[in-house]
Amino acid sequence: MCQHHPTPRALNHVPRFDASPAPLQIGVMMILPSLLALSCRPAPPTNPAFDEAAAFALSSFDEEDPVNLSFAIRAIQAQIVQDIDLDGSLLDRSRTPQTMSEQTAASFPEVPERDPGLCLPVSVAHMSAWPITDHVVVQQLADQRPIEPASKDKYDRIILAGADCWATRDCELLRTENPLIKDNSVMTLDYTLWKDLRWVDLGLPDPADVPEGEIAETTGENWAIVGRSWISESAQATQGGASIMQSYSVEVWLPQNNEQTLRMMALWSETQFEDGGGPGDDAVAGTTRYGIQGIFDAADDWIQDQD
Secondary structure (H helix, E strand, O other), X not given: XXXXXXXXXXXXXXXXXXXXXXXXXXXXXXOOHHHHHHHOOOOOOOOHHHHHHHHHHHHOOOOOOOHHHHHHHHHHHHHHHHHOOOOOOOOOOEEOOOOOOHHHHOOOOOOOOOOHHHOEEEEEEEEEOOOHHHHHHHHOOOEOHHHOOOOOOEEEOEEEEOOOOOOOOOOOEEEEEEEEEEEOOOEEEEEEEEEEEEEEEOOOOOHXXXXXXXXXXXXXXXXXXXXXXEOOOOEOEEEEOEEEEEEEEEEEEEEEOOOEEEEEEEEEEEEEEHHHOOOXXXXXXXXXXXXXXXXXXXXXXXXXXXX
């Protein structure tokens, strides 16, 4: 198993991507035959600046001083706004992140002992019509089935830390354990997903502007949420011919004028099909995109139903 031990902030190694302000759960495998024909399209383009920002966000997630994490999330927001047509089609709002590196995979607390380079990367951006405060409620639901279309029978969220303080930002971290059943046309998986969520102040200064040994002061005016999820053990199929061998994700919820929320999920997952068969990577990536969008839509629908 890979164990992560947070290391001190090293300002000399901050990536040089553009972080100027601008005006993922396990591999989602809803591989339905009716969607396969629509999914076999060329992979969306890559974006090196986005890739660096996402990797930096994961590597700095556990740092006590959030200045690096805030810098990375601002960079992710800038790249989404600059590079993606948020009014476009699902494919227009999708990108292909870089391959998961061993260094980035090691930033997760505990993961399967596999080559993370075998994971298929997918990311999708989405503009939710609902404010971030509504999404906070969604993330604390004990029963996550209404917002997880591929887990109709079971998706429990057990809050391990932050239950009485995270929603009000009296603490930064919400740590959860999620026993669930994922069921679709090619697999039935019963496993546990781990997910952490952290409040991030987007008003913090750039890391290079904070003297070494000091912690930046919060402004408290513009708060986003960053989440990460992973599995600590491979999820072997109890029915069907596909298993999830490893999975990693990073998600962001970015407030937009206190009315909307810009969401993004980047997902890296390795699916192993029985006898080495199964659809090609383009089909798997395409249906994964549909699955991510389904999660976004389900959350929006749930919020609307409560209004």
